[in-house]
Structures are given as structure tokens and as C-alpha cells.
Amino acid sequence: MTAAPTVARSSASSRPALQRPIFDWLFVLAALGVVAIYVRAIYYTPIEATQGAAQKIYYLHVPAALAAYIAVSLTALTSIVYLWLHDERADRLAEASAEVGLVFLTVVLTTGPLWGHKIWGAWWAWWDMRLTLTLFLWFVVAAYLVVRGAVEDAAMRARFSAVLGILGALLIPFIHLSVYLFQARLHPMPIVLKPSEPSLPPQMLTTFLLAFLVFAVLCLAFIRVRYRVGVLRDLAAETIT
Amino acid sequence: MTARPPGTVAAAWLIARKDLAIEFRTRTAFLSSLVFAVLALCILYFAWDESIIAPADRAPGVLWVVVTFSGLLGLQRSFSIEEHDRGIDALLVAPTSREAIYLGKAIGNLLFLCAVQAVTLPALVLFYNLPVGPSLLGVAAVMLLATIGIVAVGTLFSAMAVNTRMAELLLPMLSLPFFVPVLLNAAQATTRVLAGRPAAEAWPWLRIIIAFDIVFVVACTMAFPYTLEE
Numbered sequence: 001m002t003a004a005p006t007v008a009r010s011s012a013s014s015r016p017a018l019q020r021p022i023f024d025w026l027f028v029l030a031a032l033g034v035v036a037i038y039v040r041a042i043y044y045t046p047i048e049a050t051q052g053a054a055q056k057i058y059y060l061h062v063p064a065a066l067a068a069y070i071a072v073s074l075t076a077l078t079s080i081v082y083l084w085l086h087d088e089r090a091d092r093l094a095e096a097s098a099e100v101g102l103v104f105l106t107v108v109l110t111t112g113p114l115w116g117h118k119i120w121g122a123w124w125a126w127w128d129m130r131l132t133l134t135l136f137l138w139f140v141v142a143a144y145l146v147v148r149g150a151v152e153d154a155a156m157r158a159r160f161s162a163v164l165g166i167l168g169a170l171l172i173p174f175i176h177l178s179v180y181l182f183q184a185r186l187h188p189m190p191i192v193l194k195p196s197e198p199s200l201p202p203q204m205l206t207t208f209l210l211a212f213l214v215f216a217v218l219c220l221a222f223i224r225v226r227y228r229v230g231v232l233r234d235l236a237a238e239t240i241t
Numbered sequence: 242m243t244a245r246p247p248g249t250v251a252a253a254w255l256i257a258r259k260d261l262a263i264e265f266r267t268r269t270a271f272l273s274s275l276v277f278a279v280l281a282l283c284i285l286y287f288a289w290d291e292s293i294i295a296p297a298d299r300a301p302g303v304l305w306v307v308v309t310f311s312g313l314l315g316l317q318r319s320f321s322i323e324e325h326d327r328g329i330d331a332l333l334v335a336p337t338s339r340e341a342i343y344l345g346k347a348i349g350n351l352l353f354l355c356a357v358q359a360v361t362l363p364a365l366v367l368f369y370n371l372p373v374g375p376s377l378l379g380v381a382a383v384m385l386l387a388t389i390g391i392v393a394v395g396t397l398f399s400a401m402a403v404n405t406r407m408a409e410l411l412l413p414m415l416s417l418p419f420f421v422p423v424l425l426n427a428a429q430a431t432t433r434v435l436a437g438r439p440a441a442e443a444w445p446w447l448r449i450i451i452a453f454d455i456v457f458v459v460a461c462t463m464a465f466p467y468t469l470e471e
Contacts, residue, residue, distance in 0.1 A: 083467060139418040146414060150405035159467045160401050167394075167419070170460055174422035174453050181445055182425060 017231045030221040033214035037207070045207045054118040057111050059207060063215035064107040065134065070219050071101030072137060075144070079165025082158060091158035092234070094165055096226035098144050100219060105138045127183035129176065136175050140168040246336035249344070256332070256345025261352060263322060270318040271356065278311040278361045282368050300369040301431040305424050307361060308354075308384065309391070313413055315353045316395035319346055320403040333469065343465035347396040347458075354388050371435065379434035379443075386447065387427035389454045394419045397461040400468045419457075426450050 041059040048055035078094040081087070112131045113123040126132055144164050151157035200208065247255060264271055285303045286296065323329035332342055362381065366373060395416050402412040430446040 136418055136421060143411075143414050143418060146411065147401070147405065150407055150411055152406070156404060156470065160404075163397075163401070163464045163467050164415070167397075167457075167460060167464065170456060171419055171422070174449065174456075177449055178422040178425045181449065182429065 027221040030218040061111040063211040067215040067219035068104035071097040076169035079162040082162040092230040100222040249341040252337035252341035253344035257348035260349035274311045274314045274357045281307045296369040305428045319399045339466040350392045390423040393457040
């Protein structure tokens, strides 16, 4: 249990963890970016011809999915790093990105049905691979976070969650294959009405790409904030014991 | 005394035999899993209107719901019996690899679940009026393949869950997302086998189950040592 102060010192900053702000320039930059991107999406991007204003939810839905996949992949990667190096920074990063991933996955799962209800006429479509996969990803990440909360010993918690992070990454291709086979038998031709990306009008494409960029930065900013909270929590636990 | 410690396979078999001997003497987990399975078959019979969906059509779905949840009951017990009197400590100091502990536990669980299923399947045939024929052997084969995957993941999570504050709640939450690929494919394969379709129609589904079994037996055996106390 002596690792926490070492981590605080070695995390590459000239200032100790306690003096570093939780919300810093990266977070402010991301927040401003989000405001800018929605001003652009709402006022300066044309309305899609067949879907109308409903299509604008895509500027939230799709970038949030990208952010969720970044965060969840980071959890899987840092889980492998933890089992390999037993460095508790990797564990804290895995924790931070899992929590941020769950937030973005929830955004995807909320905006998806809202859009689907308007365009497909159904809240949920099991044959939509991405939505279904996102749902099961949500379950795995939720279980991951519950496990983290249910183990008292720090080293054991880190090992358990690293194992779960890796097994979860192995599970995703199987769910993808299974659901693909399931829907392929029922729906030989999925009737997904979606804008085909390459033929997007330039203004929409630019908004999309900017939204992707902003959400990637937002995701990293959130993870950084959550990581710093983790450092402080571990420092506090260190002080108490 | 120059007795050599047993090898991995021999040690695994000893551990499986120990677990089954405990179970054979008390029979509590077996009986409760069994009664649960048969009871669930009956309850699920009344959950649909039989004039709308014929019982034989729902049988595959019912079978896999029941197999999953009765399986969880058996898996729960796997490591909780070691917590009493800290039996797990004795296993850990035994001169055997931790992989052998996992394999032993998994083999014990596999035989336990197969024993429960050996009663569940005839009960399903009885209550849902399924035709008795060679297709039931096909269903049994699908059940065996799927149970290997369920046990591989479930045994590992059972070991993790006993070390947490809410073991009973955590095991289903951890396991069920991992059971999804197995159950989905097993239910689809069972539907085709029971309908007497040629085996080639069930093969695409079985293929995924077999791949799942291989990947997760290997991955969980490798991961198991990390779930034990050091």
C-alpha cells in the first residue's frame, strides 16, 4: 500500500497531485468545442432532406459512439497492461475510461431509440448490429464497475477488473457474430435508412468530422478528470490508513 | 515419504471428485437446482397462451432459459463451499498448479450441470409433449457444447464473486452477458435440431459455440490464477 505517493510523484507533472486542478485547460477546451459544434450543427448545417431535423441527433449519437469505443478500448488495453506490469496507474486509467465509456454508451443508447422511433417507427431494432452490440457493451461495462465497487482489497480489485476487462474484449466479437447470424436469418436485407457517409454534402461532412474530433477530445478530457479524482481518492485513502 | 504431487490433470480430477463427493453426500445443491429447473419449466408453460404459440415451438427457448438459471445456481455453489472453514486455503497450499484448481472446479461444475440437464431434458419432453426420437440426442449434444462454454466462464466468475461483498447478486450480473452468445446460438441450433432439419442447418450456430468454448476455456484457465488471493 505504499504505491500511491510514488504514483503521484511519478505521474510526470512538476506539481504534486493535490495542487493540480481537477478541471483544467483540456476540459475547458472540450466544453467550448461542444458548444461550438452544436451551434454549427443546429444553425449552420443544412437540414437533411428525407429525415428532417431528426437527423441532427446524429451529431450527438455517432460521435458519442466513437467516444464510447475509444474509452472502452482504452479500458481493455490498460487491463492488459495492468496484468503485465502490475502498475496501478494502468488500473486507475482503466477505471477512469470504463466510467467515461459507460456515460457515452448511455448517451448512444438514449439517442439511438429516440432517432429510431422517428425514422424506423420502432424504439428498438434488434437487427441493428451496432445498437445491439452497444447494449451488451453497456452490460459488460456496468458489471465491470459493479465489481470494482464490490471488492475491498485494492490489489485484488485491480486484478479482478483487469481480468474482466480482457474477457469483455474477447466477448465482443462473439456477440457481434451471434447477432449478425441471428439478424441475417430474419432480415436478409436490413432496411436501415441512413445517410451514406461519402455522399454527405460538404457542410454536413465537416460538421460530422468536427463533432468526431470534439467528442474524442471530450472523452480524453473526461478520462483525465476522472483519473485525477482517482489519484486524489487513493491519496486520501493513504492518509487515513 | 517421497510421494510425488499429482500432475495437472490428475490434480484437477481429484478436485472435481472432491466437489462431487461433497455434493453426493449432501445433495442440497443438486436437489435445489433440479427442483428449480422443473418448476421453471412448469411456470414458463403457463406464461404463454398455448393456443397462440404451440408448446413444442416454445420448448427450445424455455429449455435455454431454464438451463441458464439452474446452471447459475450450481455455479454459485462452486466456490462458496470453499469459503466455509477456508477450504480454499487448503487448496492453495496444496502442491498443485492454480490452473489445476480451475480445471478441477470446472470439471466438477460440468458434471453437476450435466446431471441437472439429464433430468431437465426428459422433463421438457414430458411437459411440452415433444416427440421422442433421435433428434433428442442432437439436442443433448448441443447442450453439452453450450454447457462447456457456460461452465468455463461461470467457474471463473464464481471464484471472483465469492471474494466480493455481494456474491449472489454479482455472479448473474457478470455471467449473463457472457452467456449471451452461447444461449443465442444454442437456442437457434436447438430449434433446428428439434424441427428435424438437416444438421448442416444447425452448423453455423454450433460453430460459434465451439469457437466460444475453445477461446474461453483457454482464456479463463489463464486468467484464473489472478482471481485468487496472493
